[in-house]
Amino acid sequence: MRIATWNVNSVRSRIDRVEAFLERNDIDVLALQETKAVPDQIPTMNLEIAGYEVAAVGYDQWNGVALVSRVGIEDIKVGFPGMPEFNGKAEARALGAVCGGVGIWSLYVPNGRKPDDPHYAYKLEWLAALKAASSEWHGTPTALVGDWNVCPFDEDCFDPSQFKNSTHLTQPERDAFFAIEADYRDVVRPHVPGPEKYTYFDYYRQRFERNRGLRIDFVLGSPTFAERVTGAFVDLEERDPAKFAGAPSDHAPVVVDLAD
DNA sequence: ATGGTTGTAGCACAA
Secondary structure (H helix, E strand, C coil): CCEEEEECCCCCCCCCHHHHHHHHHHEEEEEEECCCHHHHCCCHHHHHHHEEEEEEEECCCCCCHHHHEHHHHHHHEEEECCCCCECCECHHHHHEEECCCCCEEEEEECCCCCCHHHHHHHHHHHHHHHHHHHHCCCCEEEEEEEEEECCCCCHHHHHHHHCCCCCCCHHHHHHHHHHHHHHEECCCCCCCCCCCCCCCCHHHCCCCCCCCCECCCEEECHHHHHHEEEEEEEEEHHHHCCCCCCCCCCCCCEEEEEEE
């Protein structure tokens, strides 16, 4: 089984590329983040023709996550137990389901904006709640996949000195990520040590062309998931502005292969 | 520090 995660930065503006990506890489399950769509807005006709089912959640134009699967979508969960809201407003940042016998959570961790912004505290609170909830599932084959908006190590950032007053590299964010890694393993890092390790490139300043990116999209596997992983890669072709018509997402998909 | 580029319910704001 082949599983992928991709912050698509609007599924409506890139539905053709989603379909092409699924076909090009022979994907069984795709977790999407930043769909920027409510479920009714997600065009599924061609996906249905190709045999994929879609589960999605979205309340407004900013967030939204989805799962696309051709190996079934069962036991769908919108949000995880204890998932915090921001200012009392529910946000579409987590969707779980069982696909092909494996629990997959599509996660869009809050960005945090700036260290002194309320969204930063919300991000830490959100990750702590995910730690608590996910520890309940780690005995089953489960993957926590998505855009984590955290660089766990300096080597995951093209230039840490540029992030002194920014989010993503702060110790509290890293500690929150590492707490979850106590139960789950990064199953991609061993297969993608570098230099093709970055999953996000800012649209500005030709960051992709200069390979100046961040590794912030992760597949964390429970022990019984991780032991089945046979390979992984970052699909940098999908992020390459020169490869396809139209603007790419600012994130590249991450692909993981699982033994049966 | 600033700027640069995408996306959306856009002519402001989030990333």
